[in-house]
Amino acid sequence: MASDITHLAFSDEHNYDSGSGRFGSIALITMKKDSYKTVSSSITNAITEAGVTRTEFKWTETKRANHKKAAIKLVDLSVKLALNAHVRIDVILWDYKDARHNITDRDSIKNFHIMYYRLLTNTLHKFWPDGSIWILYPDEISCVNWGDVQSFSNIKSVKRTEETLFQLSEALKSYHVRQIKQVSSKESPVSLIADLFAGLIPYSRYCYDKYEAIKIEKEGGSLFELSKVEITNSDRCRYEIITQFLKHKEKQKLGISFESSRGFRSYNPSQDFPLNFWWYEPQSEIDKAPIKR
Numbered sequence: 001m002a003s004d005i006t007h008l009a010f011s012d013e014h015n016y017d018s019g020s021g022r023f024g025s026i027a028l029i030t031m032k033k034d035s036y037k038t039v040s041s042s043i044t045n046a047i048t049e050a051g052v053t054r055t056e057f058k059w060t061e062t063k064r065a066n067h068k069k070a071a072i073k074l075v076d077l078s079v080k081l082a083l084n085a086h087v088r089i090d091v092i093l094w095d096y097k098d099a100r101h102n103i104t105d106r107d108s109i110k111n112f113h114i115m116y117y118r119l120l121t122n123t124l125h126k127f128w129p130d131g132s133i134w135i136l137y138p139d140e141i142s143c144v145n146w147g148d149v150q151s152f153s154n155i156k157s158v159k160r161t162e163e164t165l166f167q168l169s170e171a172l173k174s175y176h177v178r179q180i181k182q183v184s185s186k187e188s189p190v191s192l193i194a195d196l197f198a199g200l201i202p203y204s205r206y207c208y209d210k211y212e213a214i215k216i217e218k219e220g221g222s223l224f225e226l227s228k229v230e231i232t233n234s235d236r237c238r239y240e241i242i243t244q245f246l247k248h249k250e251k252q253k254l255g256i257s258f259e260s261s262r263g264f265r266s267y268n269p270s271q272d273f274p275l276n277f278w279w280y281e282p283q284s285e286i287d288k289a290p291i292k293r
Contacts, residue, residue, distance in 0.1 A: 004133055004178075005033055005133050005134070005135055005178060005179075006032065006033055006132050006133045006134075007030065007031065007032055007033060007128060007132045007133065007134045007135075008030070008031055008032075008033055008036055008134070008135055008137065008190075009028060009029065009030045009031075009123075009124065009134055009135070009136045009137065010028070010029040010030075010137045010138075010183070010188060010190040010191050010193075010194050011026060011027060011028045011029070011116075011136070011137070011138045011139060011194055012026070012027055012138075012139040012191060012194035012195045012198045013025065013026045013027075013112070013139065013143075013198055014026075014027075014059075014198040014199050014202055015202070016108060016109070016112040016143050017108035017109070017112075017143070018096040018101075018108060021202070021206060022095060022096055022097055022206050023093055023094065023095055023096065023202035023205060023206055024093070024094050024096065024112070024115070024202070025091055025092065025093045025094070025198050025199075025201055025202045026091065026092050026112075026115055026116060026119050026198065027089065027090070027091045027193075027194040027195075027196075027197040027198035027201070028088075028089075028090045028091070028119055028120075028123055028194070029087055029088070029089055029190055029193050029194050030087065030088045030090070030123055030124070030127070030128065031086060031087045031088070031190075035086045035087065036190070038086060039081055039086050039087055039189075039190060040188075040189045040190060041189075042077055042081065043074065043077065043189040043190065043192055043193065044189050046070070046073040046074055046076075046077045047070040047073065047074065047192065049073060050066055050067075050069040050070035050072075050073050051066040051069070051070075052066050052067055052069075052070040054185050054186065054189050054192060055185065055186045057070050057071075057185065057192050057195075058185075058195060059071070059195050059196055059198070059199030059200065059203075060199065062199075062234065062237050062238055062241060063232070063233055063234035063237050063238075064237075065237070067237075068237040068238075068240060068241060071196060071200075071241045072240065072241055072244045074192065074193060074196050075196070075241060075244050075245050075248070076244065076248075078193050078196070078197070078275075079245075079248045079252070079254075079275070082274035082275050083252065083274060085274065087190075087193075087274070088123065088127060088128075088274050088275075088276075089193065089197055089274065089275045089276070090119060090122065090123045090127070090269070090275075090276045090278070091197050091198065091201045091276070091277045091278065092115055092118060092119040092122075092278050092280055093201055093202055093205065093277065093278065093279050093280065094111075094115060094279075094280045095279075095281075098281065098282060099282050099285075099288075100281075100282040100287050100288055100289055101289045103288055103289060103291065104291070105291045105292045106289045106290070106291060106292075107289070107290045107291055107292045107293075108289075109143050109144075110164045110165075110289075110290040111164075111289040111290055112143055112144065113144060113164040113165050113167070113168045114164050114167070114168075114289075114290070115280065116144065116168055117164070117167055117168045117171050118280060119278075120168075120171055120172070120175060121171065122269060122276075122278065124175040124177075125174075125175060126271065127271045131176070132175075132176060133176045133178055134175060134176060134177045134178060135177070135178060135179045135180075135181065136172065136177050136179070136180045136181075137181055137182070137183045137188055137190075137191070138180065138182055138183075139182070139183070139184070139191060139194070139195070140182040140183060140184045144165075144168075145165070146180045146182055148165055148169075149165060149168055149169045149172060149180060150169075150179075150180050151169075164290060200238075200241065200242070200245070200264070201263070201264050201277050203238060204242055204258070204263040204264045205262065205263030205264075205265075205279075206263075207235065207238070208262040208263050209228070209229050210229050210230075210231055210235045210239070211235075211239055211242055213228065213229050213231060214231060214235065214236060214239045215239070245264070246258060254273055254274075254275055255267075255268065255270065255272070255273040255276075256273075256275065256277060261279075264277045265277055265278075265279050266278060
């Protein structure tokens with residue numbers, strides 16, 4: 001790691017191509033370099049206490065009791081770290097059925113590049129000091145060709161054959177991203193938090209009806225409500241994870257809504273809040289996802 005690096009960013013994505021649901025998301029975890037050891041060791045300790053190793057934990061596995069326990073511990077830890085200014089957690093979420101994305105021949109990979117660009121613009125640029133020097137650690141299964149991005153960042157003039165990729169690389173260069181290195185959770189405990197929130201935030205939206213039905217059941221309400229939706233063991237485990245995060249939401253002033261928005265949402269993402277969950281919506285009638293050529 002270069003001696004002049006001041007900040008680190010870790011990211012993970014969920015459903016970048018609409019292949020597994022209605023919503024896509026990217027979670028970005030940012031921090032000062034000096035915070036990394038504290039954050040990393042805290043995450044490892046938290047999931048170890050739940051009986052899970054960092055090579056095993058995934059949001060997709062939270063249907064299992066020990067992974068659910070680990071997720072709850074990570075929720076508690078993430079809020080604590082964010083409130084103590086050790087990390088920022090910023091998530092962008094987009095809807096494949098809105099006017100921007102529900103189009104013929106949508107290019108999901110280019111669209112993913114744009115969403116990455118949007119997220120970086122609203123975090124590295126707005127929420128951290130000018131002059132910060134970054135290393136970006138994206139998840140290794142991301143669809144972005146980070147080799148191309150890094151090449152674009154190091155070349156003054158290139159043919160824009162991949163316009164959105166060029167736009168992303170230019171943004172990274174302007175934000176002083178010195179290096180891009182793909183990592184997995186086996187190498188990076190911080191990536192576990194990115195994986196957790198990249199899965200949790202869209203789930204809270206597309207499965208809000210399931211959350212509501214389970215809540216009614218637990219409060220002794222009508223079983224008729226449960227019959228309207230299919231509830232799985234995975235849903236019951238994730239209900240507990242959502243409930244744990246709601247406890248922090250009620251206790252702390254985080255600027256996050258849930259019931260009124262039917263899913264975790266920040267209406268006014270801001271530097272004042274260390275956790276922001278931004279639902280990207282079409283900015284105008286001409287705001288359309290890119291199409292395949």
